[in-house]
Structures are given as structure tokens and as C-alpha cells.
Amino acid sequence: MINKHQLSLEVPDTNNCSVFRVFDTSLYSSLIDIDCGTLEITSPGFNEAVSIQVIPQFNLILNACTLGIQTARCGSVSEVLPDGIYNIKYSVSPNSQVFVEYNYLRICQTLNKYFNELCRLELAACEPQADVKEELEELNLIKNFLDAAKVKVEYCENPQQGMDLFMYAQARLQKLTSHC
Numbered sequence: 001m002i003n004k005h006q007l008s009l010e011v012p013d014t015n016n017c018s019v020f021r022v023f024d025t026s027l028y029s030s031l032i033d034i035d036c037g038t039l040e041i042t043s044p045g046f047n048e049a050v051s052i053q054v055i056p057q058f059n060l061i062l063n064a065c066t067l068g069i070q071t072a073r074c075g076s077v078s079e080v081l082p083d084g085i086y087n088i089k090y091s092v093s094p095n096s097q098v099f100v101e102y103n104y105l106r107i108c109q110t111l112n113k114y115f116n117e118l119c120r121l122e123l124a125a126c127e128p129q130a131d132v133k134e135e136l137e138e139l140n141l142i143k144n145f146l147d148a149a150k151v152k153v154e155y156c157e158n159p160q161q162g163m164d165l166f167m168y169a170q171a172r173l174q175k176l177t178s179h180c
Contacts, residue, residue, distance in 0.1 A: 044084025145169035
């Protein structure tokens with residue numbers, strides 16, 4: 001039996017760039033009440049967090065409207081969420097003392113562009129021709145930079161270095177997709 005709450009969240013990557021999923025993976029003490037669950041998410045380019053009241057073991061699928069990114073036509077159209085760093089804080093009472101905070105690097109749009117480039121390649125179950133092999137190597141390098149960016153932001157707690165790597169990967173991908 002644990003004598004204090006051990007808060008944790010999961011924010012899985014998704015290929016649907018219009019949704020943001022977050023769920024509670026916390027371990028709660030049966031000895032302490034769980035009150036005032038609050039999830040605060042600050043989206044890239046925003047200074048203010050959106051605050052959402054939650055109950056333990058929540059599993060949320062959020063969109064641009066619920067994150068405060070989209071303010072019009074929320075009932076009919078769901079805008080694509082931007083790639084970038086989302087700051088996520090989950091707390092329970094007393095909220096100033098019992099909380100967990102994460103930086104999450106969303107790369108959905110960039111990954112979809114990467115996947116489309118892989119689809120475009122003419123690959124067979126044999127050694128590729130030189131030009132295809134060169135593009136495949138470049139795509140592998142880009143994917144490694146994307147992975148490194150996520151690691152820097154989410155695990156190493158170095159958001160600036162992670163964003164630098166992410167923007168570098170995006171620039172290389174843009175150069176590759178321009179097919180010049």
C-alpha cells in the first residue's frame with residue numbers, strides 16, 4: 001500500500017494530427033483523498049494553459065477546440081494541431097504540492113510528411129538502386145534527428161536543443177520533399 005500519490009501521464013504519438021490524447025497512469029494512495037484533479041496544457045505558441053477538470057484514471061482525446069487553439073466552427077471542423085512542444089501539468093489537491101509536469105514534442109505533421117516520402121519511394125525486397133538508396137539514407141537520417149529531438153525534449157529536459165534538432169530535421173525533410 002502506497003502512502004502518497006505517484007502521478008504520471010502518458011501522451012502517445014498519434015497519426016491523426018487533429019487529436020491529442022493524454023491518459024492517467026498514476027498510482028493513487030487509498031489513504032489520501034483524490035480531489036481537484038486538474039490537467040493544464042500549454043500549446044506551442046501560447047503563453048496561457050488550458051485548464052481541464054479531470055477525475056482519476058482519465059483517458060482524454062482532445063482537439064484544437066478543447067486546447068483553445070481553434071475558436072470558430074468547433075462543432076463541424078477540427079483543425080490540425082501544430083507540431084511543437086506542449087507543456088502538460090497534472091495535479092491533485094493540494095495542487096501546488098502534488099503535481100507532475102511534462103514537455104511533449106508533438107511531431108505528427110512532420111512524421112506524416114516523412115511517411116508520405118517513404119510511400120513515394122519505389123522499394124522492392126532487394127538492394128535499391130543508387131538514387132533510391134541515397135534518399136532512403138537521407139530519410140533514415142531525418143528520422144534519427146526526429147527521434148533525437150523527442151528524446152532531448154521529453155527525457156533530457158532540454159527543450160531548446162530538442163527544438164533545434166526538430167527544426168533541422170524539418171528543413172532536411174522540406175529539401176527532400178521539394179524534389180529539386
